[in-house]
Amino acid sequence: MRIGYPCINRRIGCRSDRKFRLASYTEERFFSTVRSNLSCLRQILEWNVMHDIRFFRISSDFIPFASHLICSFPWQKRFADELALIGSYLSESGIRISMHPDQFIILNSPDQKIVARSIDELIYHADLLDLMGLDVSAKIQLHIGGLYGDPQESTARFIRVYNHLDPAICRRLVIENDDQRFNAADCLKIYEQTGIPVLFDVFHHSCKNNGEGIREMLLKIGKTWKNKDGIMMVDYSSQHPDKRPGGHAERIDINDFKRFLEISHPFDMDIMLEIKDKEASALAAVYLAKADPRFL
DNA sequence: AATGGTCAAGTCAGC
C-alpha cells in the first residue's frame, strides 16, 4: 500500500504546475515554465521519498498548453532526456504516478470538437508518462462525462469513443466514479463491456451510490485491475463541514481515515488523498499507517 | 508596489 497526494506540495516553496495565460504565450515562456516545472517535480519527489510518500499525481498543467494549437514547440523531443531522468528516479524509488485530466476532458460529449480536443489532451498525458518510461501501472484517471439527459446513450457514446482510442491512451486509462453523474456501479457496467479498470473514489461513492458498502465495492472493483495495471488505485477524501455535499475537506479526518483502512483491510491498494492541505495530510496518513503493522 | 478582475477547455443545477 502506498499513500499519496495530488500535484502540489505546499511547504517546499516551488510548484510543478506553473502556467501562464494563453495571451502571454511565447516559446520562451513555454520553455522556461516547463523547465521550472521539471526542476520542481524532482524536488517534490525527493521530498516525498524522504517522507516515505511513494504515490504522487502529476498535474495536467505540467506542460502548459501541451495539447493546444498554439503549442508548436516540440517538447517531446526537447525534454526527452529530462523526462527520462525523472522516470528513472521514479522507477528506482518505487514511486507510482497518476494523472487526472480536468473537467474539460470529456469523451462522451455529443460535440465532436470537444471529443477531439479531449483525445488530444489524453495523448499529451500518455506521451508524458511514456517519455518517462513508466510501465502501464502509471494511470490516467477520467470521469465518464456528461449525462446529456440520457445516461444510457451517454454511456454508449463513451464506449464507442473508447473503442477507437489510441492504444497508448487505452493501456493507461482508468475510469473513476464521480459524485453526481456516473457512480461506481455505472463504471463497473462500463468495465464489463470494455475492460477498463475502475478507480474507486471512496468519497464520491458516499455522495452517489446504489446502497453498496465499501468492502463490497472494493472487492468488485479490485478485480477490474489486471496484473499489468498494478494494484488498484483509490481516491480518498472526506466531507468539508461547511461546503456543499461533495466538497473536499481541508484536513484529513484521521479517525475517518483509520476507519477506512480498517474497512478496506486486507485489500491492497494505493490511496490518493484528495485533501486540500496536500502533503500535510499525507504525512499524517503515512504516520498512522506505519503505526499499524496490518497496513504496511 | 498593491490591487482585483481574470484565466483554454464543459456540464449542470439553480436562479
Added chain:
DNA sequence: GCTGACTTGACCATT
C-alpha cells in the same frame, strides 16, 4: 439565459 461550482492560485493590466 446567466452564474457559480468544480479547483485554486497566480497571472497581469491597471493604478
